[in-house]
Amino acid sequence: xxxxxxARNLTVSYQAVDGRGLHALGPINFTIQPGxxxxxxxxxxxxxSTLIRVVAGLVNPTEGGVWxxxxxxTAPSPRVALMFQEANLLPWRTVxxxxxxxxxxxxxxxxxxxxxxxALLPRLGLDCxxxxxxxxxxxxxxxxxxxxVLIQKPDVLLxxxxxxxxxxxxxERLSQDLIHMWEHDRxxxxxxxxxxxxxxxxxxxxxxxxxxxGQVIADIRVSIPRPRAQEDAYSTAFGDIALLVRSAIERx
Amino acid sequence: MQAVKNLQSVQMRPRKPAFRRAWLSWIGIVSxxxxxxxxxxxxxxxxxxxxxxxxxVERFWEALADGTLWLHTSTxxxxxLAGLLFGVVSAVILGTLxxxxxxxxxxxxxxxxxxxxxxxxxxxxLLVIWFGSGPTSKIVTSALIVFFPMLLNTMIGIRSVPxxxxxxxxxxxxTRWQTFRMVEVxxxxxxxxxxxxxxATLAVIGAVVGEFVMADAGLGRLINQARFSFDTPLVLVxxxxxxxxxxxxxGMISVLERRLLFWQRRQ
Numbered sequence: 001x002x003x004x005x006x007a008r009n010l011t012v013s014y015q016a017v018d019g020r021g022l023h024a025l026g027p028i029n030f031t032i033q034p035g036x037x038x039x040x041x042x043x044x045x046x047x048x049s050t051l052i053r054v055v056a057g058l059v060n061p062t063e064g065g066v067w068x069x070x071x072x073x074t075a076p077s078p079r080v081a082l083m084f085q086e087a088n089l090l091p092w093r094t095v096x097x098x099x100x101x102x103x104x105x106x107x108x109x110x111x112x113x114x115x116x117x118x119a120l121l122p123r124l125g126l127d128c129x130x131x132x133x134x135x136x137x138x139x140x141x142x143x144x145x146x147x148x149v150l151i152q153k154p155d156v157l158l159x160x161x162x163x164x165x166x167x168x169x170x171x172e173r174l175s176q177d178l179i180h181m182w183e184h185d186r187x188x189x190x191x192x193x194x195x196x197x198x199x200x201x202x203x204x205x206x207x208x209x210x211x212x213x214g215q216v217i218a219d220i221r222v223s224i225p226r227p228r229a230q231e232d233a234y235s236t237a238f239g240d241i242a243l244l245v246r247s248a249i250e251r252x
Numbered sequence: 253m254q255a256v257k258n259l260q261s262v263q264m265r266p267r268k269p270a271f272r273r274a275w276l277s278w279i280g281i282v283s284x285x286x287x288x289x290x291x292x293x294x295x296x297x298x299x300x301x302x303x304x305x306x307x308x309v310e311r312f313w314e315a316l317a318d319g320t321l322w323l324h325t326s327t328x329x330x331x332x333l334a335g336l337l338f339g340v341v342s343a344v345i346l347g348t349l350x351x352x353x354x355x356x357x358x359x360x361x362x363x364x365x366x367x368x369x370x371x372x373x374x375x376x377x378l379l380v381i382w383f384g385s386g387p388t389s390k391i392v393t394s395a396l397i398v399f400f401p402m403l404l405n406t407m408i409g410i411r412s413v414p415x416x417x418x419x420x421x422x423x424x425x426x427t428r429w430q431t432f433r434m435v436e437v438x439x440x441x442x443x444x445x446x447x448x449x450x451x452a453t454l455a456v457i458g459a460v461v462g463e464f465v466m467a468d469a470g471l472g473r474l475i476n477q478a479r480f481s482f483d484t485p486l487v488l489v490x491x492x493x494x495x496x497x498x499x500x501x502x503g504m505i506s507v508l509e510r511r512l513l514f515w516q517r518r519q
Contacts, residue, residue, distance in 0.1 A: 056423050082423045088416050092438050092515040105426045105434075132515050152424075 002034040002188040003079060003155040005055060009064030011213075012050050023213040025050050027064060030207060030216060035186040037179075039199035041245060042209030043252050048192040051214070052160045055190060056082045068156065081154035085161040087141035089133040089148075095121075096129040099147035120147045125177060139170035146178065157182075159191040163198070171195075172230070175202055183227065196249075200242050201228060208248040218248035303485045308492075311485035320474070325493055327469040328459050331387050332497070335394020336455040340448065343399045347406025357407075368400040376461045385466040394458030398451040405447025409440025442516065445509045452501035456494060 011026035025047035032038050040048045053059040055066050057076040066073045068080070081102075089098045096117045097104075103113035118129060124143045133141055142162065149157060162178075163171040179202055182189060193199050199206050200222055208218040224237055232238055285305055291297070292304040299307075315321035350357045376393050383389035413436055421431045463472025471490045478486035 053419070056419075058419055058422055076423045076425060078425065080423070082420070084416055084420070086414075086416060088414070088420050090435065090438070101434075102424050105421075105424050105430055134515060 001153075001155045002186055003069045004034050004067075005032040005156065005188060005190065006030070006067045006070075007051075007055075007064070008067065010051075010054065010061050010066060011063040012047065012054060012059060013062045025054075025212075025214045026061075028209075028214065028216050030219070032188055032190065032205075034188055036204050037182060037189040037191070037202060038205045038207060039191045039193055039203040040207050040209060041193060041196065041199050041249060042214060043211050043249065044194075045212050046209040046252070047212060047214030048209055049160055051209075052082070052158050052190065052192055055156075056080055056158050078152070079155040080158060081149040081152045081156070082158045083145055083149050083160065083162045085164040087133070087138075087145040089136075089141055089144055091133045094130050094132060095126060095136070095144050095147075098133070098144050099151055101148055102152045116151055117147065120150060123150075123181060137170075138166050139174055142166060142174060143177075146174075150181070155187055157187050157189045157191075159189065161192050161194065164194065171198070176230075178202070179228075196242050196245050197233065199245065200224075200238055201230075201233065206241075206245050208245060208252060210252045217252055218245070220244055220248070300482050300484050303488065308485045308488045311483075312489045312492075315486060315489055321489065321493065324469055324471045324474040324490070325497070327387070327467075328456070328463065328471040328494075329497060331390040331462070331470065332394055332455045332459040334387070334391045335458055336398055336452060338391065339395035339398030339455065340402050340451060342395070343402035344406050344444070347403045348410055350403070351407040351410030364400065364403065367396070372397050372458060372461050373464075376465050380462065380465045385468060389465075390459045390462035390467065390470065393462040394455045397454045397458035397461075401450045401454065402447045405443045406440065409443035409447075410436055412443060413439045442513055445505060445512065449502055449505045449509075452505055453498045456498045456501070460494065 007028055007030050009027045009029060011028075012024045014022040014024055016022045028051075040051065042048055050059060054061055055068075055073060057073050057080070060074070068077060090101070093101070096114055099117040099120060100108075100113040103116060104110075108116075121127065121129060124147045126140065126143055126147070128136070128140070133144070136144065142165075146162075163174055166174065175198060191199075191202065203222050206218075206220045206222060207216055208220070209215065210217045220241060222241055224232055224235070224241070288302070289305055292299070292302060296302075312321070346360075350360060372393060375396075376389075379392050379396075380389045383392055417435055417439070418431070421435055426434070459470065460472035460475075463470035464476060467473040471494055475487050475490045478484070478490065
């Protein structure tokens with residue numbers, strides 16, 4: 001299952017501490033097709049995270065809005081799951097209990113939710129169901145966070161720089177695993193990233209946002225066939241698209 | 253947040269073998285007693301000012317045998333525990349509310365700071381006038397002295413939850429009660445227990461200060477009584493008993509800490 005995401009005339013302003021309005025985002029318009037993997041890149045402060053938070057239903061737009069299969073987003077939706085740069089695990093819970101958290105909050109019985117979490121572990125490449133977060137490496141913690149997202153069986157994945165805090169190798173492996181799972185489930189994905197290489201490698205489309213207030217300044221299709229391999233990064237097509245994204249960001 | 257981090261770094265420091273640390277703390281105690289004995293031998297002070305350790309031990313057995321020590325200790329301990337209970341429970345409730353409402357903080361903080369910055373000895377007589385010379389005035393004194401550090405730590409603890417954690421819980425449709433129970437309370441726990449450690453020792457002080465003003469029983473009263481009859485060994489017996497009570501409370505909470513915060517020690 002997946003869903004269409006549409007932003008129409010979406011504008012977000014914050015009330016700054018001094019009382020003046022801070023125009024953070026928009027107006028922006030875009031449509032993401034069901035099952036599409038779209039990355040958002042742009043300079044810091046272009047409102048990428050704000051955009052993710054609006055789609056997640058955590059921030060209300062000042063004007064315009066976001067529609068999920070033509071239903072306006074006004075609050076967090078059970079169809080949407082969110083993953084952050086930090087794993088945000090609860091340190092007093094084991095790996096299994098952290099993954100099972102969404103089910104626990106939804107009132108699923110302990111036996112059932114534990115079984116569901118355990119069933120996810122092989123896909124996540126984890127073999128430490130009873131470990132605590134303090135015992136995990138950054139990459140493993142992020143895998144647990146991914147498990148906590150997948151257990152919700154979401155139609156939409158919102159990834160806010162999900163690999164931003166990891167070292168290059170871990171990052172590459174984790175993003176490969178993510179893409180394998182996505183090729184299987186085909187959720188609609190919105191990912192915020194700073195890494196052009198990662199954006200080109202993973203996405204169907206890359207949307208470049210301008211400096212504050214963030215607006216769409218480029219919408220670039222990545223027409224490299226899937227499944228992609230790391231070697232594709234050395235192809236001319238890959239290089240051309242990366243360069244296109246890079247020059248768009250520099251104009252931003 | 254900073255407090256939590258500090259606490260974690262303290263807890264995660266590599267430990268020396270436990271038996272070696274236990275040895276070292278015993279060496280500390282024994283050397284103080286040895287020093288005391290040497291001062292007595294040198295006759296720097298007359299015996300009614302610094303009595304030899306052995307006469308304190310004798311006085312201890314005597315007071316234990318005739319029941320005085322037990323009477324006064326049990327009085328102080330029960331008052332202290334009641335004060336600790338009332339102080340901690342009310343501070344945690346109010347601290348949680350203040351931690352969640354800036355408006356409430358603005359309303360109450362001048363009052364709380366005013367009460368806190370007044371020394372206990374200053375208002376203890378007032379409490380005895382209001383609540384009588386019985387246990388109530390000591391319980392109130394004890395509860396008041398415990399209240400502030402506990403309140404502050406509860407506020408800090410509740411606010412130590414990262415914003416991202418709140419976002420996560422909201423995106424997962426958690427109810428306020430679920431967020432409180434599953435995120436806020438456990439996040440607050442390290443700071444809360446740190447506050448409890450301080451509070452438990454303060455509670456002893458509160459009870460004793462109340463007893464100093466006026467009391468029928470209690471270690472504070474025993475000290476006053478012994479002082480006026482120049483029974484310095486008995487003063488020391490009462491003082492050491494108080495120290496032991498405080499140390500015991502501290503130890504109990506440390507045990508509680510290790511049990512509840514097991515997840516901090518793993519790495």
